[in-house]
Amino acid sequence: MSHETTKTWxxxxxxxxxxxxxxxxxxxxxxxxxxxxxxxxLSQHIGNAAIACVAVGDPVLKGQRIAKGxxxxxxxxxxxxxxxxxxxxxxxxxxxxxxxxxxxxxxxxGKEEWIEHSGCEDxxxxxxxxxxxxxxxxxxxGLGGAGFxxxxxxxxxxxxxxxxVLNGAECEPYITCDDMLMRERAGEIIQGMRIMxxxxxxxxxxxxxxxxxxxxxxxxxxxxxxNDDIQLVRIPTRYPAGGEKQxxxxxxxxxxxxxxxxxxIGVVCHNVGTAAAIYRAIxxxxxxxxxxxxxxxxxxxxxxNLDVLFGTAMCELLEQVHAKAGxxxxxxxxxxxxxxxxxxxxxxxxxxxxxxxxxxRRDLVQPPAAMPCIRCGDCATVCPALLLxxxxxxxxxxxxxxxxxxxxxxxxxxxxxxxxxCPSHIPLVQYYRFAKTEIWQQERDxxxxxxxxxxxxxxxxxxxxxxxxxxxxxxxxxxxxKPAGADKGDIKNDPKKAAIMAxxxxxxxxxxxxxxxxxxxxxxxxxxxxxxxxxxxRRAAAHKQDQEPSS
Amino acid sequence: xTTSSPHLSTPNSVSRLMLHVGYALIPGIATYAWLFGAxxxxxxxxxxxxxxxxEALVLMLRRRPMASTLADGSAILSAVLLALAIPPxxxxxITVLGAGFAILFGKQLYGGIGYNPFNPAMLGYxxxxxxxxxxxTRWPAAHSLLTQAPSLSDSVSLIFASGVSMDxxxxxxxxxxxxxxxxxxxxxxxxxxxxxxGKLFGQIAGVxxxxxxxxxxLGGLYLxxxxxxxxxxxxxxxxxxxxxxxLFHLLDPQQYASPLLHLFGGAAxxxxxxxxxxxxxxxxxxxxxxxxxxxxGVITYAIRNWGGYPDxxxxxxxxxxxxxxxxxxxxxxxxxxxxxx
Ligand code: SF4
Ligand code: SF4
Numbered sequence: 001m002s003h004e005t006t007k008t009w010x011x012x013x014x015x016x017x018x019x020x021x022x023x024x025x026x027x028x029x030x031x032x033x034x035x036x037x038x039x040x041x042l043s044q045h046i047g048n049a050a051i052a053c054v055a056v057g058d059p060v061l062k063g064q065r066i067a068k069g070x071x072x073x074x075x076x077x078x079x080x081x082x083x084x085x086x087x088x089x090x091x092x093x094x095x096x097x098x099x100x101x102x103x104x105x106x107x108x109x110g111k112e113e114w115i116e117h118s119g120c121e122d123x124x125x126x127x128x129x130x131x132x133x134x135x136x137x138x139x140x141x142g143l144g145g146a147g148f149x150x151x152x153x154x155x156x157x158x159x160x161x162x163x164x165v166l167n168g169a170e171c172e173p174y175i176t177c178d179d180m181l182m183r184e185r186a187g188e189i190i191q192g193m194r195i196m197x198x199x200x201x202x203x204x205x206x207x208x209x210x211x212x213x214x215x216x217x218x219x220x221x222x223x224x225x226x227n228d229d230i231q232l233v234r235i236p237t238r239y240p241a242g243g244e245k246q247x248x249x250x251x252x253x254x255x256x257x258x259x260x261x262x263x264x265i266g267v268v269c270h271n272v273g274t275a276a277a278i279y280r281a282i283x284x285x286x287x288x289x290x291x292x293x294x295x296x297x298x299x300x301x302x303x304x305n306l307d308v309l310f311g312t313a314m315c316e317l318l319e320q321v322h323a324k325a326g327x328x329x330x331x332x333x334x335x336x337x338x339x340x341x342x343x344x345x346x347x348x349x350x351x352x353x354x355x356x357x358x359x360x361r362r363d364l365v366q367p368p369a370a371m372p373c374i375r376c377g378d379c380a381t382v383c384p385a386l387l388l389x390x391x392x393x394x395x396x397x398x399x400x401x402x403x404x405x406x407x408x409x410x411x412x413x414x415x416x417x418x419x420x421x422c423p424s425h426i427p428l429v430q431y432y433r434f435a436k437t438e439i440w441q442q443e444r445d446x447x448x449x450x451x452x453x454x455x456x457x458x459x460x461x462x463x464x465x466x467x468x469x470x471x472x473x474x475x476x477x478x479x480x481x482k483p484a485g486a487d488k489g490d491i492k493n494d495p496k497k498a499a500i501m502a503x504x505x506x507x508x509x510x511x512x513x514x515x516x517x518x519x520x521x522x523x524x525x526x527x528x529x530x531x532x533x534x535x536x537x538r539r540a541a542a543h544k545q546d547q548e549p550s551s
Numbered sequence: 552x553t554t555s556s557p558h559l560s561t562p563n564s565v566s567r568l569m570l571h572v573g574y575a576l577i578p579g580i581a582t583y584a585w586l587f588g589a590x591x592x593x594x595x596x597x598x599x600x601x602x603x604x605x606e607a608l609v610l611m612l613r614r615r616p617m618a619s620t621l622a623d624g625s626a627i628l629s630a631v632l633l634a635l636a637i638p639p640x641x642x643x644x645i646t647v648l649g650a651g652f653a654i655l656f657g658k659q660l661y662g663g664i665g666y667n668p669f670n671p672a673m674l675g676y677x678x679x680x681x682x683x684x685x686x687x688t689r690w691p692a693a694h695s696l697l698t699q700a701p702s703l704s705d706s707v708s709l710i711f712a713s714g715v716s717m718d719x720x721x722x723x724x725x726x727x728x729x730x731x732x733x734x735x736x737x738x739x740x741x742x743x744x745x746x747x748x749g750k751l752f753g754q755i756a757g758v759x760x761x762x763x764x765x766x767x768x769l770g771g772l773y774l775x776x777x778x779x780x781x782x783x784x785x786x787x788x789x790x791x792x793x794x795x796x797x798l799f800h801l802l803d804p805q806q807y808a809s810p811l812l813h814l815f816g817g818a819a820x821x822x823x824x825x826x827x828x829x830x831x832x833x834x835x836x837x838x839x840x841x842x843x844x845x846x847x848g849v850i851t852y853a854i855r856n857w858g859g860y861p862d863x864x865x866x867x868x869x870x871x872x873x874x875x876x877x878x879x880x881x882x883x884x885x886x887x888x889x890x891x892x
Contacts, residue, residue: 012887017559096555173559245888258888330558337557357558369619371565372665377781377835386884390835408886416557423563424665430555 009253011246013384014238015417017173017337019212024296024303025176029184031307033320037086038106038311040066040077041093044350045141046148047073052104058085061115063287066104069136075149075351076139079106080289080309082113092344094314094333094353103348106311117285123195128154131199131282138281139288139351143273144178144242145334147352150274154199162266164202165251166193166275168209168216169235169242172335175355177292178272180305182209182216185276186223192275193230195282200268205230206251207272210237239337240415244269246384258411273354293349295321299328299358308349314356315345329364332357337416371424379418379428385411389418393428396435401442404435453533565664569624571779575770576631576825582766583635586759587691590639590706594646598630598637601650609659625664629653632672632826636818636865637679638690640709645686649675669872670832673865680865688861690724725760726817727861729808738805764815771824783837785823787844788851789814795852813852822847822864832872839875839882846871 043049050067060066060079067077087105095101120126126134136151144167166189170178182189189207197205209217211234220232235241235250245256247269254265262269273291280286289309296303301322308317314333315325325345332339333353342356379389387408395403412432419428583591606626610617630650637646656678657671658664680687729739774780796810813819818826827833827847834843847867854863 249887255888258886260888332556332558334556336559339556339558341555341558359558367560368564371619371623372663374565374568374625374665374830375833375835376568376830377840380835380837380884381781384887386887386889388836388879388883391879407883408889411886411888414556416559420557420560421563423561423565423568425560425564427555429557433555 008233008235008250010236011241011249011384012386013382013417014240014246015382015420016237017239019237020174020296021176021179021212024174024294024305025179027304029180029292029305029307032309032312032317034081034108034110034112035309035312035316036108038080038083038108038309039091039313039348040080040104040106040311041091041348041350042067042077042102042104043093044077044147044310044352045075046146047071047075049102050074050077052088052102054085054088054104056085056088059083060085060106061113063115063117063289065137065139065287066106069139069149073149073152075141076137076287077104077310078139078287078289080311081106081108082111083108092347094342094347094350096340098343119283119285121283123198123282126282128199128201131195135278135281138277138286140274140277140281141288141351142271143277143291143351143354144271145338145352145354150270150278153268153270154196156200156263156268159263160266161200161202161263161268163204163206163252163268164193164197164200165248165262165267165269166205166207166272167242167244167247167269168207168213168220168272169247170213171210171237171239171242172337172339172355173239174296174357175294175335176296177294177305177354179213179216180294181273181276181292182213183219186216186219188276188279189220189272190223190230190275191283192277192279195278196268196270196275202268206233207231208233208235208241208247208251210235210241212237239417240384240413243384243413243415245413258408288351291349291351291353293317293353294355295323295358296355297332297358298360298363299323299331308353310350311348313346313348314342317349317356318345318358323358327360328358329361330359332359337420338414367427368425370426373422373424373426376423378421378423382417382421384415384417385413387412389428392435393426393431396431399438401435401439405439409435409439565623565625568779569628571777572628572774572825573624573631575774575779576635576767578769579763579767579821580631580635582763583639586762587639588706589703590691590710591634592703593643593707593710594634594637594639594641595631597643597646598634598650599627601647602626602630602654605651605654606659609655609663613659615663620663623664626654626658629658629671629675632821633675635821636672636676638687640691640706641686641689643710645679645683649679652678665831667831668875670826670829670868672829673826673868673872676865677869680860688727690727724817724861725812726855729812730855730861733806739808740805760817761815764820767820767824771820774824774828780824780828781837781840783840784828784833784844784847787841788823788827788848789819791845791848792819792852793848795849799856807856813855817855817862818864819851822851822868826864827868827871832868832875834875834878834882836879836882836884838884839878842878842882843871843875846874 042052048070051070052067054060054066060083062079062081064079065076066079066085069076083106085104086107089103090100091103091105093101093103123131132151132154135154136149140150141147142150142153168178168182170176193205193207196202207220207230209220209232217232217234224230224232233251240246241250244262248262248267249255252267254267256262256267257264277288281288290307291310292305293308294305295317300318304321306317306320314331318325318328331342331345333342334340334355334357336357339355339357373390373393375390377390380387383389385408391407392404392409392412395407409432414429414432416429419426422428580591580595603621603626606621607617610620630653633649633653634646637649653671653675657669657674658667661667733739771785775782775785792813793810796807796813799807800809827844834840847864850867850870851863854860854866860866
């Protein structure tokens with residue numbers, strides 16, 4: 001089988017952007033200097049944060065696990081070099097919220113002393129679950145930017161994997177870390193892919209590379225042996241060609257279902273960096289301790305790619321490429337289209353840090369003021385998810401969250417194409433994020449209130465039961481104390497008492513009648529039913545209180 | 552202040568878009584002024600000043616930022632399009648009324664740019680046509696039909712001195728003539744070669760009109776090629792107009808004018824490229840735009856042949872504006888991953 005194929009499918013929408021890649025891809029990847037201390041966030045991936053398993057004062061060795069994964073979707077953290085744990089506390093981390101998060105701080109001793117580790121000569125001797133375990137233990141998460149624990153994506157369950165796809169598209173402008181990795185460590189990527197193929201028992205292997213990365217393509221082709229079954233595919237350079245769904249479509253012509261996973265159509269997709277990390281974990285027994293990161297942008301005098309230990313402060317890296325802190329107007333982690341702004345440059349590099357884009361102060365432009373939408377539809381033309389961004393915007397702005405979901409908000413991949421082209425400069429993606437967060441929040445609130453309501457109902461039930469029991473006890477006591485023949489005779493003989501009884505009875509009846517049954521209660525929506533339930537619960541509680549003192 | 556991604560944006564803006572639409576109108580306006588006298592320029596000026604004043608006034612009352620909104624150029628563009636639809640020697644107050652109405656009732660009443668369901672220029676035009684049919688249908692003849700084209704000063708005095716007789720220079724437009732003659736039972740060939748009426752018809756669609764339409768077509772192509780307007784609307788509109796015209800023309804060439812006359816007569820090209828494509832009031836989905844364009848083409852043809860007005864573009868656009876939200880709703884594209892493309 002040949003290594004090349006020209007058949008690709010063009011995904012909808014997308015943009016041609018200036019790639020700005022040549023700024024940073026002309027130097028070899030070099031190792032960053034060993035910093036004096038490393039700050040390792042417990043959460044560098046999607047899922048539960050890891051749990052620290054060292055204490056302040058503990059000496060650690062390079063590669064030693066310092067935090068263990070918590071549950072299925074989680075990843076452990078390892079000491080990137082040897083040293084001493086000096087703190088476990090909240091530190092600034094790279095996150096769009098700008099909030100602090102729990103981290104383990106290690107004072108580096110400079111000896112780079114490894115923990116004992118060994119690799120496996122031939123991965124074919126290991127079965128899929130052994131491979132997954134090793135990959136899980138090595139703390140490997142998707143290095144493309146999302147940071148999903150990789151071993152999960154290597155577990156297809158009962159589904160058959162038709163195609164394994166490696167993502168070498170790297171479509172965002174400025175970023176070149178995958179490009180450099182492919183150029184310099186093509187062999188590791190290919191071996192990593194073979195390991196994944198073995199674990200998944202995938203029939204076909206495809207690597208998609210944007211056609212502006214000629215050298216990377218050549219390097220990978222060279223690394224592929226003759227008669228190999230891995231196919232390299234040159235794909236047109238068009239943002240967001242590296243989006244998972246877009247890449248899979250480009251390579252296979254199959255669309256990942258709207259609310260599904262690639263696995264639903266028999267495809268698994270990993271980043272090239274992840275493949276290289278898996279190779280190192282399996283063949284050399286090394287956990288994930290470092291990554292290649294692109295340092296670029298007008299605020300950086302010597303743009304390049306560095307191999308950086310996790311936990312290295314961003315500001316130290318910037319110093320190494322001679323960037324002056326005062327010159328940098330804006331620091332972005334990730335690319336210009338999907339990255340987010342870093343407000344505290346003391347934040348460390350983590351597993352998902354692919355690029356630091358530093359804009360010089362003089363290039364900083366005030367974003368143009370947003371004008372009303374003129375419904376030009378440009379946003380819809382470029383949307384790779386085939387959404388109607390202006391409608392999404394309209395309903396998000398009006399906080400009509402049901403409508404936003406009717407317009408498929410959750411199919412939005414936040415690629416930013418729509419915002420980019422909008423002539424009215426409306427920050428569309430910002431509205432979508434807002435709407436998504438609101439909807440998630442409402443979902444959580446709803447779950448919480450459901451739980452609270454249940455607790456409340458249980459309590460009412462318990463109180464009622466206790467009351468009944470009390471009544472019965474009283475009744476039994478009264479029964480026991482009552483002298484024989486002293487029952488109803490009294491009342492019958494006393495007209496006053498009889499009148500009172502009758503009045504009481506009438507009042508009781510009236511009260512019961514006032515329990516009006518609501519009308520039109522068939523075909524209620526969930527929300528209406530919920531509201532009704534709540535009202536009823538409140539009413540029952542009030543009713544109870546009314547009666548309580550008299551009992 | 553932190554900003555959210557993307558951290559890049561196009562240098563495109565609404566004002567730039569409007570500016571380029573303005574550029575694209577230049578050949579058409581120039582041809583118009585050359586063939587029908589400078590009156591059109593006076594009306595453009597009048598309409599622009601009125602529109603800007605009206606817009607500024609409303610913004611002031613609503614306490615909205617004035618500079619950025621006035622600078623977006625949309626008011627001027629509406630004004631220019633309206634002025635192009637008004638007979639070049641119509642009295643000044645026609646234009647002032649129309650432009651004021653277009654901005655106040657066609658745009659600001661709905662909340663300003665982006666919120667108006669109707670094309671403001673066409674709303675202004677429709678109001679004028681209904682209220683002042685006499686003034687709105689008195690077109691001068693193209694200058695090649697006159698001994699002398701009205702000079703700028705002639706135009707100005709005609710526009711501002713109401714009451715001056717225009718009979719000497721006015722004539723029905725070709726579409727208008729055709730309609731009247733057909734109603735009188737005169738066939739198309741006879742009309743085109745008639746001693747009185749035949750002078751109006753040039754090579755294809757009427758002296759002057761064909762040249763103006765070609766000039767607007769050129770401007771429209773510029774907008775298409777630079778992707779400033781979507782191709783679906785003009786193509787669908789002109790396509791459906793041409794198709795219907797061909798069909799009926801083949802059936803009865805004496806009753807139904809040739810497709811060329813429909814495409815290059817009246818406001819066909821101006822309408823297709825500059826009026827129907829107004830993004831705010833048109834459809835926005837790709838399939839919706841095609842339906843929208845077809846709708847305008849069909850309605851225009853119907854009004855031209857069987858309706859009460861010689862040209863039907865304004866009403867066709869307004870009618871389709873009304874249906875745009877519904878069309879948009881039913882032509883949502885299928886989400887990527889939502890099935891076969
Ligand atoms: S690109 Fe902007 S102005 Fe145009 S329709 Fe979309 S949101 Fe509206
Ligand atoms: S950000 Fe969302 S809505 Fe906008 S173009 Fe990308 S996928 Fe479409």
